[in-house]
Amino acid sequence: MSACLVCQEVRGVIPVPGGFLQSSGSSVALHVPPLDHRDVYLGHLLVVPRRHVPDFAGLEESEAAEIGVAISRWSRALATFGADRVYVATIGHGSDHLHVHLVPRWPETPSEIPWHSVDEWSGARRADFDGAAQFAGALLAEADLH
Numbered sequence: 441m442s443a444c445l446v447c448q449e450v451r452g453v454i455p456v457p458g459g460f461l462q463s464s465g466s467s468v469a470l471h472v473p474p475l476d477h478r479d480v481y482l483g484h485l486l487v488v489p490r491r492h493v494p495d496f497a498g499l500e501e502s503e504a505a506e507i508g509v510a511i512s513r514w515s516r517a518l519a520t521f522g523a524d525r526v527y528v529a530t531i532g533h534g535s536d537h538l539h540v541h542l543v544p545r546w547p548e549t550p551s552e553i554p555w556h557s558v559d560e561w562s563g564a565r566r567a568d569f570d571g572a573a574q575f576a577g578a579l580l581a582e583a584d585l586h
């Protein structure tokens with residue numbers, strides 16, 4: 441479990457841009473950090489349980505409720521920033537610690553780009569750590585207003 445990337449993010453071993461958007465009792469929300477000095481898709485958020493649980497089936501109901509509220513809240517914040525849609529997915533092939541992806545579809549995304557590739561086309565909004573931190577800060581400020 442010590443090698444778990446998500447656990448390291450939750451414990452603050454891996455810095456996340458702008459710090460946690462939300463750090464309540466059993467879950468945290470964060471902007472994905474650039475790993476290996478790459479850039480990241482702007483607005484790509486994660487909602488994760490603090491507990492090392494592989495999937496939704498392993499959650500306590502209180503954890504599931506909290507994660508559901510967080511998904512709703514941060515989807516709304518991304519929409520406020522102009523996202524046409526917010527895709528929500530759990531994939532889990534890379535880590536056995538549940539992490540829910542919130543991936544905004546920004547309005548300039550060509551209609552032929554499928555949902556799972558909105559971060560890959562040439563004009564996709566991308567940012568380095570500082571750019572993502574700035575966005576996370578703005579998102580947090582916006583979320584606090586509502």
Ligand SMILES: [Zn+2]
Pocket residue numbers: 441444445446447448491492493536537
């Ligand atoms: Zn973990």
